[in-house]
Amino acid sequence: MILYVVRSGDTLRQIANRYGVNMNSIVQINRLPNPNQLLVGQSLIIPKPGSYHSVKSGETLASIARQYGVPVQTIIQTNQLTNPNALIVGTQLFIPPITHIVQPGETLRQIASRYGTTVQAIMRENNIDNPNIIYSGLRLAIPRPKPVIEVNAYTYQPSEDAVTTLNQIGDLLTYFSPFAYKIKEDGTLQSMNDQAMIKAALANNILPMMSLTNFTSTQAGSNLANTILANSELREKVISNALQVMDEKGYRALNIDFENVLPADRENYNRFLQSAVDRLHPKGYLVSSALAPKASATQAGLLYEAHDYEAHGRIADFVMLMTYEWGYRLGPPQAISPINQMRRVVEYALSVMPAEKIFLGFQIYARDWLVPHVKGQEAETFSPQEAIRRAVKYKATIQYDTTAQSPFFRYTDEQGREHEVWFEDARSAQAKFDMVKQYKLRGVSYWALGFPYPQNWALLNDNFTIKKLL
Numbered sequence: 001m002i003l004y005v006v007r008s009g010d011t012l013r014q015i016a017n018r019y020g021v022n023m024n025s026i027v028q029i030n031r032l033p034n035p036n037q038l039l040v041g042q043s044l045i046i047p048k049p050g051s052y053h054s055v056k057s058g059e060t061l062a063s064i065a066r067q068y069g070v071p072v073q074t075i076i077q078t079n080q081l082t083n084p085n086a087l088i089v090g091t092q093l094f095i096p097p098i099t100h101i102v103q104p105g106e107t108l109r110q111i112a113s114r115y116g117t118t119v120q121a122i123m124r125e126n127n128i129d130n131p132n133i134i135y136s137g138l139r140l141a142i143p144r145p146k147p148v149i150e151v152n153a154y155t156y157q158p159s160e161d162a163v164t165t166l167n168q169i170g171d172l173l174t175y176f177s178p179f180a181y182k183i184k185e186d187g188t189l190q191s192m193n194d195q196a197m198i199k200a201a202l203a204n205n206i207l208p209m210m211s212l213t214n215f216t217s218t219q220a221g222s223n224l225a226n227t228i229l230a231n232s233e234l235r236e237k238v239i240s241n242a243l244q245v246m247d248e249k250g251y252r253a254l255n256i257d258f259e260n261v262l263p264a265d266r267e268n269y270n271r272f273l274q275s276a277v278d279r280l281h282p283k284g285y286l287v288s289s290a291l292a293p294k295a296s297a298t299q300a301g302l303l304y305e306a307h308d309y310e311a312h313g314r315i316a317d318f319v320m321l322m323t324y325e326w327g328y329r330l331g332p333p334q335a336i337s338p339i340n341q342m343r344r345v346v347e348y349a350l351s352v353m354p355a356e357k358i359f360l361g362f363q364i365y366a367r368d369w370l371v372p373h374v375k376g377q378e379a380e381t382f383s384p385q386e387a388i389r390r391a392v393k394y395k396a397t398i399q400y401d402t403t404a405q406s407p408f409f410r411y412t413d414e415q416g417r418e419h420e421v422w423f424e425d426a427r428s429a430q431a432k433f434d435m436v437k438q439y440k441l442r443g444v445s446y447w448a449l450g451f452p453y454p455q456n457w458a459l460l461n462d463n464f465t466i467k468k469l470l
Contacts, residue, residue: 002046004350031454041398043425049141060385097141152176157450163200171206180211186239209253220260229268253286261306295344313353320445333369333420338404359445366423383451387423405431414415
């Protein structure tokens with residue numbers, strides 16, 4: 001796939017003709033709200049076979065060409081490089097696909113075997129509906145092998161909506177985590193209406209993961225966590241109750257998301273996590289935790305101090321890094337998931353735990369702040385699709401913060417109020433996927449389903465093979 005940023009004067013027809021693709025295919029993959037109203041700075045996915053390579057330090061065109069098995073001149077021409085001897089680290093190079101011309105009598109199975117791929121992957125790459133209808137001379141794009149990762153997604157959608165979402169994107173998820181079972185002071189758990197969601201997850205070969213938490217949108221949960229974690233009997237009671245729910249409802253993994261834990265409860269939190277592992281592993285269940293975005297072991301603050309990265313990385317099967325919410329809904333406008341800040345967290349995590357235990361947190365919503373920001377004023381939260389719709393409505397120009405790798409725009413509403421919107425697009429998603437590849441992380445964890453973002457799912461599928469455990 002190609003990522004294209006709209007320029008002044010561009011039309012969808014011109015862009016489609018430039019890349020030799022059907023105009024409707026661009027509309028569909030990007031779910032454009034109004035194909036006749038493109039925005040300057042808007043990022044589009046062009047559904048053309050191929051892949052992207054992010055230039056790393058020390059690489060040359062020759063080494064990149066060898067890696068992908070294509071001529072150097074092909075990369076130069078495809079990317080219109082004016083100075084091929086001066087590659088800039090981080091530059092995104094489009095690598096054309098491997099092509100194969102079907103020979104008389106060949107089948108897709110034979111072709112897939114020859115190139116070490118699958119029939120389904122070739123069919124997807126070439127929009128083939130029937131694998132038996134191929135003919136001699138047909139030119140096929142052969143997909144290159146992709147990294148295999150695991151993907152988790154949290155949701156706080158109503159049950160019926162969650163089921164619809166799972167049926168739409170279920171092939172791209174390894175785990176599904178309804179949020180959440182909240183603990184009570186006596187060690188019991190608040191109930192959830194999750195049976196239909198679990199059934200839909202299992203039907204899509206997604207492993208259901210029970211989410212256990214101490215907080216809500218209105219309660220920090222520090223004292224509640226202290227009540228449970230400081231009492232060994234209550235710690236065990238919570239685990240027993242979680243196990244009962246898992247056994248009864250079909251959960252196969254547990255995600256522990258205790259936030260705002262008092263620093264004094266750090267070791268008791270580690271003990272709780274170890275006890276959960278000791279009791280769940282014999283039943284074949286996995287245990288994970290959600291970690292606040294720390295960039296060092298000594299980072300101060302209620303969110304961070306009790307989250308012991310080294311201990312969680314050693315004890316749990318895997319961890320979810322909550323690498324989002326820099327652009328907090330009650331704070332000033334800024335990128336919600338700035339890549340530079342995310343990188344600091346990932347690099348610290350990698351210093352104390354293996355990459356194969358780390359999920360990169362990825363938020364999939366946008367925020368609209370009134371500016372100038374007034375302390376305590378809450379930003380509006382909505383989907384990336386709504387961000388584009390709003391930008392189209394107010395004829396905004398999309399800007400892109402290259403440090404944060406995040407798009408934003410400003411507009412004035414009907415009441416004359418100024419707004420600043422930060423959201424996610426194809427470029428920001430690709431930047432996060434490149435980081436997953438660079439550090440060879442276990443996978444991606446989405447917070448949270450229910451915010452339409454079609455570009456993300458198209459690129460996730462294009463960048464990775466999603467591992468299924470069921």
